[in-house]
Amino acid sequence: MANHSTSHPTHVQHHFVDSDQQFDSAKLGMWVFLVNEILFFGGLFCAYIVYRAWHPELFTQAATELNAFWGAVNTVVLIGSSLTVAMAIRSVQKNQIKGLKINLLITIALAVVFMVVKGFEYAHKFELGILPGELYTYEGIEHAQAAIFFSIYYMMTGIHALHVIIGIGLMWWIYVRANRGEFSSEYYTPVEITGLYWHLVDLIWIFLFPLLYLIE
Amino acid sequence: MATAEVSNTRTLKVKRFKPSEDPKKTYLTEEKGLWSWLTTVDHKKIGLMYLGSVTLFFLLGGVLALLLRTELLTPAKTFIEADTYNQFFTLHGAIMVFFVLVPSIPAALGNFILPMQLGAKDVAFPRLNLASFYIYVIGAIFTFFALVNNGLDTGWTFYTPYSIESNSSVIWVTLGAFILGFSSILTGTNFITTIHKMRAPGITWGKLPLNIWALYATSIIQVLATPVLAITLLLLTMERVFGIGIFDPAMGGDPVLFQHFFWFYSHPAVYIMIVPGFGIISEVITTFSKKHIFGYWAIALSSLAIAFIGFLVWGHHMFTSGQSAVATTVFSFLTFLVGIPTGIKILNWVATLYKGSIEMKTPMIYVFIFLFLFSIGGFTGIMLGSLAADIHLHDTYYVVAHFHYVMMGGTLIALLAGLHFWWPKMTGKMYNEFQAKIGAALIFIGFNMTFLPQFIMGSQGMPRRYYNYIDQFTIFHQTSTIGSYILGVGFLLIAYYLLVSLFRGEKAPANPWGSRGLEWQATSPPDLHNFDHTPVIINGPYDYHKPMEEFQLGLADSGHNGHDPSHDATGAKQEVVSN
Ligand code: HEM
Ligand SMILES: [Cu+2]
Numbered sequence: 001m002a003n004h005s006t007s008h009p010t011h012v013q014h015h016f017v018d019s020d021q022q023f024d025s026a027k028l029g030m031w032v033f034l035v036n037e038i039l040f041f042g043g044l045f046c047a048y049i050v051y052r053a054w055h056p057e058l059f060t061q062a063a064t065e066l067n068a069f070w071g072a073v074n075t076v077v078l079i080g081s082s083l084t085v086a087m088a089i090r091s092v093q094k095n096q097i098k099g100l101k102i103n104l105l106i107t108i109a110l111a112v113v114f115m116v117v118k119g120f121e122y123a124h125k126f127e128l129g130i131l132p133g134e135l136y137t138y139e140g141i142e143h144a145q146a147a148i149f150f151s152i153y154y155m156m157t158g159i160h161a162l163h164v165i166i167g168i169g170l171m172w173w174i175y176v177r178a179n180r181g182e183f184s185s186e187y188y189t190p191v192e193i194t195g196l197y198w199h200l201v202d203l204i205w206i207f208l209f210p211l212l213y214l215i216e
Numbered sequence: 217m218a219t220a221e222v223s224n225t226r227t228l229k230v231k232r233f234k235p236s237e238d239p240k241k242t243y244l245t246e247e248k249g250l251w252s253w254l255t256t257v258d259h260k261k262i263g264l265m266y267l268g269s270v271t272l273f274f275l276l277g278g279v280l281a282l283l284l285r286t287e288l289l290t291p292a293k294t295f296i297e298a299d300t301y302n303q304f305f306t307l308h309g310a311i312m313v314f315f316v317l318v319p320s321i322p323a324a325l326g327n328f329i330l331p332m333q334l335g336a337k338d339v340a341f342p343r344l345n346l347a348s349f350y351i352y353v354i355g356a357i358f359t360f361f362a363l364v365n366n367g368l369d370t371g372w373t374f375y376t377p378y379s380i381e382s383n384s385s386v387i388w389v390t391l392g393a394f395i396l397g398f399s400s401i402l403t404g405t406n407f408i409t410t411i412h413k414m415r416a417p418g419i420t421w422g423k424l425p426l427n428i429w430a431l432y433a434t435s436i437i438q439v440l441a442t443p444v445l446a447i448t449l450l451l452l453t454m455e456r457v458f459g460i461g462i463f464d465p466a467m468g469g470d471p472v473l474f475q476h477f478f479w480f481y482s483h484p485a486v487y488i489m490i491v492p493g494f495g496i497i498s499e500v501i502t503t504f505s506k507k508h509i510f511g512y513w514a515i516a517l518s519s520l521a522i523a524f525i526g527f528l529v530w531g532h533h534m535f536t537s538g539q540s541a542v543a544t545t546v547f548s549f550l551t552f553l554v555g556i557p558t559g560i561k562i563l564n565w566v567a568t569l570y571k572g573s574i575e576m577k578t579p580m581i582y583v584f585i586f587l588f589l590f591s592i593g594g595f596t597g598i599m600l601g602s603l604a605a606d607i608h609l610h611d612t613y614y615v616v617a618h619f620h621y622v623m624m625g626g627t628l629i630a631l632l633a634g635l636h637f638w639w640p641k642m643t644g645k646m647y648n649e650f651q652a653k654i655g656a657a658l659i660f661i662g663f664n665m666t667f668l669p670q671f672i673m674g675s676q677g678m679p680r681r682y683y684n685y686i687d688q689f690t691i692f693h694q695t696s697t698i699g700s701y702i703l704g705v706g707f708l709l710i711a712y713y714l715l716v717s718l719f720r721g722e723k724a725p726a727n728p729w730g731s732r733g734l735e736w737q738a739t740s741p742p743d744l745h746n747f748d749h750t751p752v753i754i755n756g757p758y759d760y761h762k763p764m765e766e767f768q769l770g771l772a773d774s775g776h777n778g779h780d781p782s783h784d785a786t787g788a789k790q791e792v793v794s795n
Contacts, residue, residue, distance in 0.1 A: 014337065014338075015337035015338035025341075026341075028408070039444055040446055047451070051462075131458075133459040134460075145461075147460075147461055148460070151454075151458075154460075
């Protein structure tokens with residue numbers, strides 16, 4: 001528990017006693033942040049629950065407009081990326097920096113695939129006139145609140161997609177830092193907490209997919 | 217050199233570090249210049265920057281309030297249009313809640329004091345701390361933009377459907393508050409982590425200052441409630457941009473759902489505002505009673521209880537909004553429950569005074585003002601929580617008086633107590649005690665004159681948010697307006713003597729109040745890294761029956777910046793000075 005700033009390894013910031021304290025703090029901070037993310041999405045899930053309770057028939061009807069096949073593909077893609085990000089952390093723990101970089105690149109690629117698929121899904125809906133709220137012009141669903149279902153759909157998947165994009169940026173940044181040789185089995189805090197974030201993004205999709213695509 | 221049993225498992229070599237009365241280097245003398253302030257990651261400077269911004273906003277909100285009160289001098293139009301009046305009260309409310317009260321105690325005073333009370337060099341994430349300040353500034357810019365561009369007239373509650381239709385700059389303010397929310401979340405995250413991971417050796421959960429317990433409870437509420445506000449405001453913004461319809465009755469959406477969302481944040485938010493105030497009261501009351509706090513655990517845990525129950529009562533803002541009768545009854549019952557932990561605190565504070573040697577310094581005077589005003593605020597809250605009474609009192613001046621008694625009489629008075637308490641530590645200067653007492657008296661008189669009449673006219677049916685009224689209420693409104701001018705003078709006086717103290721104030725000793733709190737064992741103002749040594753704690757923060765020496769211990773081998781550790785107890789003082 002000494003407080004010598006002289007004995008600090010370079011990655012330890014001045015206000016921490018040692019590397020462990022810094023690592024534990026970063027991890028706890030990230031967990032707290034994830035709790036707050038869950039509540040953020042919680043508001044949307046809450047809106048979903050309320051409207052589904054009021055208009056169950058709307059939800060089953062509207063869900064048929066969503067393409068369960070591509071949704072499933074995206075689910076597999078994201079779960080795969082969670083695996084590769086876990087492998088990236090494992091690699092750096094074992095000091096295999098090459099493995100870290102490769103796994104990061106695969107994760108980024110999978111995330112991009114997810115976004116591309118999502119992009120095609122959105123484009124298809126825009127063509128049909130399935131837009132959120134007032135912009136909604138589609139006539140295939142006979143329900144007064146049909147537009148609201150898609151508002152909820154776009155809010156949920158849109159904010160999720162935003163998280164995916166941020167995740168891509170974060171992983172790219174980690175990759176660049178790994179290239180610069182900043183990480184080793186001694187110090188990989190940013191890798192670990194980015195991984196935690198990515199798992200959450202994945203987890204949220206695992207809830208979104210059945211709730212939006214798979215209801216009958 | 218002595219040894220101390222810190223926990224059952226470790227034995228540490230400690231020695232006494234007496235804080236220097238005449239520090240050569242402080243956080244104010246190192247890293248000087250505007251740029252070093254703007255880019256600092258020092259929690260103390262960030263705290264002061266928050267304090268400055270909060271003060272600016274308070275000035276702005278305060279001027280708006282005085283304009284509102286002036287309009288209400290006469291029953292008919294006095295000098296501004298009804299529309300202008302609507303914009304003024306909206307901005308007054310939004311500014312005071314989101315830009316003043318929410319960040320005031322945690323982000324300004326808390327930032328400064330929390331790491332010091334933990335014996336840490338900084339918060340866990342100093343750069344995030346600075347980021348949260350700039351996020352606050354960006355949020356502020358959005359709101360200023362609204363101010364010059366069209367104003368805002370929805371009330372600080374942004375109720376739909378009006379907030380969807382209004383021509384004013386709703387989006388700018390909702391986005392501003394949305395951004396601000398992130399600043400609040402980041403501060404909360406930072407504090408939770410700091411409290412868990414950065415405590416100096418010997419600070420167990422049972423030896424945490426109650427201020428820390430209060431900030432801990434507050435941070436939990438911030439992290440759990442603020443994201444819900446964020447999503448609500450985002451949905452409202454989308455409602456205005458795309459007309460997504462979720463809250464819009466015209467499209468089959470539900471405006472009451474908006475109210476649920478809003479109050480799910482905003483009721484807990486009132487505890488974000490008041491609970492840190494509770495922390496300050498606990499610190500000040502023990503220091504000026506020179507006595508151990510009564511019921512340490514009761515006060516510590518009641519903060520957490522309030523944080524928890526506070527999440528279950530939001531429906532009491534919607535008794536008249538068409539909520540189901542069952543929900544209303546349950547919410548009413550839960551609202552009564554939340555009064556219990558609050559009452560526990562008040563009783564424990566009063567019991568702390570018993571047989572203490574009470575010293576009536578300015579911070580302590582504010583504590584007494586707090587106890588008086590906040591109790592009135594709390595009790596009237598319970599009244600509003602009872603269904604039959606609320607049907608009559610909802611949306612009247614009675615509610616206005618209630619929340620001003622708790623927010624201003626509670627939070628703001630606690631903030632003033634804390635500001636006067638820690639001012640010598642933060643600035644190294646003493647303020648003029650006599651002028652400070654006059655200031656406190658003006659605030660107390662002005663406050664009661666302003667808001668006591670509002671209870672009466674509210675219960676007689678004067679609705680809130682109107683720019684005119686029937687003759688019957690004239691006397692109450694005029695008393696209230698004059699009271700608000702007295703309040704204004706009080707605040708100006710406070711600003712005056714505090715500013716004067718900065719330039720001409722007497723030099724503050726390290727521990728002017730004889731407190732046992734750890735933050736008082738640093739120099740005034742503190743060193744850049746708070747302490748020259750790693751503090752070691754063996755007593756609780758309120759153990760006034762123990763000698764001061766036992767509160768000045770630090771790791772024996774912890775010279776700052778790796779200094780030669782071979783000092784003995786008598787050399788300790790030189791060690792501090794020679795740095
Ligand atoms: C004993 C604790 C409290 C109880 C039982 C309580 C109860 C209530 C109730 C029932 C209302 C709704 C009245 C109505 O609109 O008809 C209310 C309004 C309000 N309370 Fe409290 N309250 C308490 C403490 C606080 C505290 C500590 C604060 C702030 C620091 C606060 C701030 C407010 C505000 C701002 C409103 C009005 C919101 C608006 O409509 O604009 N209350 N309170
Ligand atoms: Cu409330």
